[in-house]
Amino acid sequence: MERKRLGVGFIGAGFIGNFHIRSWVGVRDADILGIVDKHPERAEEAAALVRRMRLGEARTFSTIADMVADPGIDAIWILSPNFTRLEVMEEIVGAVESGRGELIGVTCEKPLGRNAAEARRMLELARKANLLDGYLENQVFSPAVVRGKEILWARGAATAGRPYLARAAEEHSGPHMPWFWEGELQGGGVLNDMMCHSVEEARYMLTPPGAAREVITPVKVTAYTDCLKWQIPHYAKILADNSGGKTDYLNRPAEDFAHSLIEYRGEDGEKLIVETTTSWCYVGAGLRLSLELLGPEYALQINTLDTGLKVFFSREVKGSQGEDLVEKQNAEMGLMPVVGSEETEYGYIDENRHMVRAFLDGKRPEENFSDGVNVTELLMTAYMSAEQERTIAFPPPGLETYVPAVARGEWNPRRGR
Numbered sequence: 007m008e009r010k011r012l013g014v015g016f017i018g019a020g021f022i023g024n025f026h027i028r029s030w031v032g033v034r035d036a037d038i039l040g041i042v043d044k045h046p047e048r049a050e051e052a053a054a055l056v057r058r059m060r061l062g063e064a065r066t067f068s069t070i071a072d073m074v075a076d077p078g079i080d081a082i083w084i085l086s087p088n089f090t091r092l093e094v095m096e097e098i099v100g101a102v103e104s105g106r107g108e109l110i111g112v113t114c115e116k117p118l119g120r121n122a123a124e125a126r127r128m129l130e131l132a133r134k135a136n137l138l139d140g141y142l143e144n145q146v147f148s149p150a151v152v153r154g155k156e157i158l159w160a161r162g163a164a165t166a167g168r169p170y171l172a173r174a175a176e177e178h179s180g181p182h183m184p185w186f187w188e189g190e191l192q193g194g195g196v197l198n199d200m201m202c203h204s205v206e207e208a209r210y211m212l213t214p215p216g217a218a219r220e221v222i223t224p225v226k227v228t229a230y231t232d233c234l235k236w237q238i239p240h241y242a243k244i245l246a247d248n249s250g251g252k253t254d255y256l257n258r259p260a261e262d263f264a265h266s267l268i269e270y271r272g273e274d275g276e277k278l279i280v281e282t283t284t285s286w287c288y289v290g291a292g293l294r295l296s297l298e299l300l301g302p303e304y305a306l307q308i309n310t311l312d313t314g315l316k317v318f319f320s321r322e323v324k325g326s327q328g329e330d331l332v333e334k335q336n337a338e339m340g341l342m343p344v345v346g347s348e349e350t351e352y353g354y355i356d357e358n359r360h361m362v363r364a365f366l367d368g369k370r371p372e373e374n375f376s377d378g379v380n381v382t383e384l385l386m387t388a389y390m391s392a393e394q395e396r397t398i399a400f401p402p403p404g405l406e407t408y409v410p411a412v413a414r415g416e417w418n419p420r421r422g423r
């Protein structure tokens with residue numbers, strides 16, 4: 007029987023869980039019916055928000071297995087921290103394989119794993135349980151990115167030749183929760199946390215519309231990482247204070263700046279370049295996502311802080327700190343950009359619509375765990391390149407078992423300086 011509506015359960019009701027809930031106003035044919043969070047009060051608050059926004063009759067469950075077992079739940083969205091990926095996925099798959107529950111599919115936030123082995127295991131588990139899989143890389147669903155690609159390929163590439171250079175940057179002033187800063191818990195620093203977006207959206211822009219991702223092939227990676235701001239003692243102390251003394255950037259930092267250059271071969275053997283820059287040390291109005299695509303007779307540029315809407319507050323306007331103007335907002339005074347609908351512009355609405363539609367149609371989403379594996383493999387190669395200070399041919403030997411020094415707590419650029 008054709009399924010008409012999808013019942014969705016969320017695992018994780020933190021920062022991104024709330025973003026996905028707010029995005030659901032633009033999602034058709036699906037209701038958020040369940041929430042699990044390690045902190046039950048967060049799950050309750052999120053479920054209440056879902057009901058208040060009329061996005062579904064959400065209720066909380068105390069375990070993932072109980073949520074999967076609920077007959078109303080058809081698909082799970084994994085929105086918990088990176089270090090919980092495998093335990094969460096194993097519990098989902100365990101509940102399906104034991105016959106406790108039935109699911110159509112599962113989606114997972116970026117990154118799919120902290121390293122290549124974890125990402126591959128996520129894909130294996132989805133296949134083992136016969137689940138459709140969606141990789142939540144919101145930026146390839148961002149309307150500016152999607153529309154920009156469509157126009158550039160239809161007009162520019164069609165007459166002047168394909169694009170050859172994609173440049174992407176993701177920058178903000180640093181993550182909101184202590185676990186992101188810990189190499190072991192998160193998988194790395196800003197390279198793992200934010201370059202996953204840049205690498206994937208740049209790859210997306212360089213791939214001809216409608217073509218399979220294998221059409222362009224990565225051949226080598228050159229990367230650089232450093233810790234520019236957060237090892238300065240004053241800033242290292244802020245991180246230590248925010249984590250009850252756990253985060254120790256003087257001795258166990260993660261990179262707050264990363265750059266990479268990935269060389270691809272195009273469908274006709276031509277050279278294509280992806281250049282990415284990411285940082286946790288950009289103090290501007292807020293989160294800045296920028297993208298450029300260059301071809302022989304054309305160019306495209308996107309910068310999420312070049313907003314149509316700007317507000318100005320004089321020094322007489324004194325208010326509390328917030329993120330009501332833009333994600334990772336750094337000030338409340340002066341001339342400031344406002345992103346009108348972050349859920350729309352960063353791509354969450356179209357991402358979730360796509361995942362729901364694919365699951366209801368019984369099809370694998372266009373952005374799936376195989377893409378999550380590819381992204382992780384490129385990021386791990388970038389870490390290898392930065393550690394060895396040389397260009398690395400892709401795929402390098404040992405990729406499957408490689409764990410970056412930063413994720414082992416063994417990286418410190420100040421050592422030996």
Ligand SMILES: NC(=O)c1ccc[n+]([C@@H]2O[C@H](COP(=O)([O-])OP(=O)(O)OC[C@H]3O[C@@H](n4cnc5c(N)ncnc54)[C@H](O)[C@@H]3O)[C@@H](O)[C@H]2O)c1
Pocket residue numbers: 017018019020021022023042043044045048085086087088090094115116117142143144183
């Ligand atoms: N697409 C994006 O731009 C974007 C932005 C932010 C975060 N993320 C990703 O989303 C994920 C979550 O990040 P966040 O910012 O929401 O983190 P967060 O710390 O704000 O929230 C995580 C939530 O998960 C809960 N949790 C922890 N362990 C759990 C478990 N085992 N089972 C169920 N719940 C558990 C926590 O209690 C918390 O409420 C990360 O993987 C992150 O990389 C993606």
